[in-house]
Amino acid sequence: MEEHLAHGALWTIKEGFTYPNEYIYWTIHIVVYPYITGLVAGAFVLSSMYHVFGKEELKPVAKFSLVFSFALLLMATSPLGLHLTQVFNSVHMIMTPHFYSAIAAFTIVYLTYMAIVLAEIWFVFRPFIVQQAKEKAGLLGLLYKAMTLGSFDVSEKALHTDERIIKILAAVGIPAACFLHGYVGFIFGSVKTVPLWKTPLMPFIFLMSAIISGVAGCIVTYIVGMSLKRNFICGASIRSMCKVLVWFLVAAIVLESIDIIFHAYTAEEFWSIMSELLFQRFAFKMLVVQWLFGMILPLVLLLLPRLTMLRAFISAALVLIGVFQMRWDVVIGGQSMSKSLAGFLTYDMPIIPRSIEALKEGPFPITVLLLMPLFLLFIFNKVLPVFTEVFNEEDCGFTEGLLSSKENAKH
């Protein structure tokens, strides 16, 4: 046993010829990081569809998906914290940013987006906050008072201003959310040494998968949340979300297949090792889990006529798993091919925590991280009425009527 294990040696199995310093340096945390930011972007886009495009049937999920997006956003940087070997130096990111680096602007993009989401949440929940601040006493009252930012103006005129600002913020938020995640795609796409990552399509591939995962995440969380509370679930909302999911699924499938077809067609020197990766070593992960169960099967399930709640739930859950697998395949798969093009590195995640590093790199912190947004959502729901604004059957019937009349008008 070596006294000082090289960073990466714990979870990298080398095969064939790999360079001495070659390890899988970006591990599970970097898999989870784009996964969470993707969910952030997708959830936000969904909420904006109600605020900006006036999709009435999405009203019951609009507030929830906005707060969900925020909960996810709060956790988005934590995998990076676990990934950095010098986490206490991470403040340098904003102290001495080097903008020639694709990741230097991360804090700025992240904080800007955070500001937009926070502001939108503030405006959306302001009437409730003001009301609570006036009614509640004690610690909770103080909290609500602080959250009002000193403004108790809930006159009709003020609320009208709020509505306009929400619309603007939601509209600005869409490109910001897309930028946040497209930017994460760019961070990978611009690594010139990793052939699997280096494609100008990467930002768009990431963006599409982000939106499908975000929408699917909202469908799953909404259905589970409502079922747990024994609330009525609006079929019109689910159907509308599924429609969004279908469109972006198609876009994701198109983009990802173009990428692979392009590599196969141009067949550059790395294609022989890349095809070995795609069709042998990662065949199950990539072709079965990511493509078949993560994209094609849900698409078929959603396109079959007479969509049921269960089918929507299953498709969304499959998409969530498929997108996670896609992040894994991109991050780990990209590093699995040795840059010598003559060897492979296999990622073997340390399951049993025999050391602090093994614990940090193992499945435990990641599970906690992925569950944290749900826990945060639970907490937020205690303070703000995230789920309370739900459709009853009558409202839902009304929107369904609207939808069917629209469809009738089309035919």
Added chain:
Amino acid sequence: MSHAWRPLFVVLAVMISIIVFRVIFVPSDFVAKNGDYKFQWHRLSSEEVWKNFPVKHKGRDFCQQCHSELVNKIKDSGHQHVQCENCHAMFEPGKKSHPIDLKDDFGYLLEIGIERSRELCKRCHAELPYRPQTYVITKGTTAETVKFKMIDPTKHNPGIECVMCHDVHSAGFKTAGK
């Protein structure tokens, strides 16, 4: 003033505090040297840190202070290009065997010892089909190309230390009586 501006004030307050913190936090020598932000954006003091990194391999001149006889001998031999530290610097601290504590007395930081294993000699002299076959040594002022001596370690007296017969410092055979 409308309440709608309040979130903006919060944002501004955060921005200003970051900027103030930055002014205090970032060392004054953190600059883009020569205006080259792309490749030279760094703390200038870091260059000094690397310049002052301790030198460890001090070469023959250092060894010569005590071992001039051996150093002169090797300079005339086929091993003339081989540095003392190649064989005598030990990477296993347990093998240290220098009688004088070089670290305290001379500020010399490597562990010095004597390695007699065949493995050491095989690094150069084990015969591999793709090893260069010749070697250049200088005799006086003329450079001379000589055959590079390689052996098959499985056949060439296996199990015996090379130094039983060979004198490393003269790159020849040990003479009788020594």
Added chain:
Amino acid sequence: MNLSRRELLKMGLLAVCGTVIPLGALEILKPEAAASLIRPFSEKKRWAFVVDTTKCVGCGMCAKACKLENEIPFDTEVQRTWVERYVQLKDGEVIIDSPHGARYGFTKNDPQGKEINEDDVAKGLFVPKLCNQCEKPSCVQVCPVGATYKTDDGVVLVDRGWCIGCGYCITNCPYLARFFHPITNTADKCTFCYHRIKKGMNTACMDACSFGARKIGLLNDPASEVFKIISTHRVMVLKPEYGNEPQVFYIGLDDIVR
């Protein structure tokens, strides 16, 4: 309006020149171009390295000396400099290896641990590798915090106190010259023995090489042997397609070298 073919051609040429020249003048606005106006790069003396693979015997003394000189724990499987062995068999198969970065040397004809009959070998060579101290180092470009940089004389260094350990530089180095130092837990790499060359000494690996396979010197310095070799011999660099402009020049490379 009647135009002869000649006039048409003339006008067309003028129009093309008229658009191209102002566009060319815009080049000056690029930050790199502006910087080079103040500080011409071409005459700059910068450190460069020559590796003569025809002389390397694969003893690995360079890798050993480097580890000891630069305080990289000896047993850790990371190397600032290492030696690769390329063996091509007569049936065309290429076997490459670098056991422990060659810090214990190559003592057997056993690439990838498989003993090979001497008669099956068509050709083979040893290729020492180290940081290429690129003129346009992609690792420096991608550092988000300015913890790695190029010195005025062309050596790429890491500021251990400022590194956040994101690993972006490691992923962006085409030569895999970077790794995490097991003790400081920051990115680490070959410094061309900056502490030695600045004192007029050679790098530890060059001193350790008994065969003259490694040479360090200043470019654009007529007295430097490295400059003489590069300007008069046929040399090659590794992976030029990445556009990093590596500054370690190789003699006697082969197409099997990665």
